[in-house]
Amino acid sequence: MPKITYTDHQGNSKTIEVEKGLTVMEGAIQNDISGIDADCGGSMACATCHVYVEEKWLDKIPKAEEAEVDMIDMAYEPKKNSRLSCQLIVSDELEGLVINTPSKQT
């Protein structure tokens, strides 16, 4: 299973093996990773699973579709490397992915 590293805003990291096909959001929720709320359950409707993807990974993951970018407008402190973790599907290509969670979601 691909390993995904979740780093919080204070720099604490947790690396979790996430089953392929799950989203980075689901990986966090199932493993009690704090910093990701995911209020809407993954329907791209709330922006509370907002994460920052480490720069070098930005080109390796599928680009955000328009609806995701629109939703990121609502996120707390969005940046250039902002994504919604409910839209990042774990695959072999994502082995080693590092994401940073924002200081808060709301």
Place this chain on the structure above:
Amino acid sequence: MIKTDVIIIGAGPVGLFAVHQLGIKGLKSEVIDNLDKAGGQCIELYPDKPIYDIPAVPECTGKELTNSLLRQIKPFKSNFHFNERVDEVVEDKGNWIVKTNKGKEFTAPNIMIAGGVGSFEPRKLGFKEADKFEGKSIFYHVKDKEKFENKNICIFGGGDSALDWALELSKKSKITLIHRRNEFRGALHTLSEIKKLEKSGKITIKTPCQLSSIQGSKSLESLEVKYDNGKKEIIKTNIILSFFGLLMKLGPIAEWGLNMDKKTVTVNTDNFETNRSGIFAVGDICTYPGKLKLILSGFHEVALASVECFKRARPNEKYRFEFTTGSKTIHERLGIEKKDD
């Protein structure tokens, strides 16, 4: 004090269908919701997005689903109490008393919590100073347009609310529209109107930038935005209008003595009752082994919960299961007139 058989908290699709399932059993209900209209997430989050998994409805939008449900429950004449949030739930001799933030009181033997992920509240600016000015010079919605006349107003956001209010308020005030990226997402017509007003100088657009700080002692005086390239700019303003959508907050539900699992209420799968008799949780807010957060699951949950509600509301009557196709009683409740053969 409003007396009824079932107090329904939440007017989303599941809360609306609860009115139906209770109504065909002859039970009265009152519906309370913090939003200003029915539909819940369907209306607030995805009014125009198609839904494909409502049985026998191959495709419909959140808005269409809500309107169909409202039509379906019309015969039951339930009262809706919008813009009210349930704050308190207390027990009173086998009944429940519910109090809202507007001071309204209800009593019933049953409460059906169909609260989704909680109540919708505007997403607020993340500065401490923002709380100080909220309601005076920082606003998250416009209730009274006259308050926004002859002012310098900064509007934050890139969606329909931000654009619509920029257009409307630019008639009488100087508007600066600020957004984190160059693209706005709004109706094409609105966008072209905004562009026209930008050319004529009535609206100033600042992108791509975000609010970095606000200044002012007694009232708001100015704010600072930071552009993507690191450049900063101070903008003098009287008013900030911020439109970053709505958040769902569980709110007071957590304080009603219900067994919870994270942000959901645990229920049994026989009748979706919580650990407190007469309080049921249905739809996205409830959890049990295998729970799926689907509208169709919520519909099933209210059907079963309404049977237990009947038993509690009519302890001296026997519950009779009936089909809507053949039951005369149900037809009367639905207001269906007898057809001559």
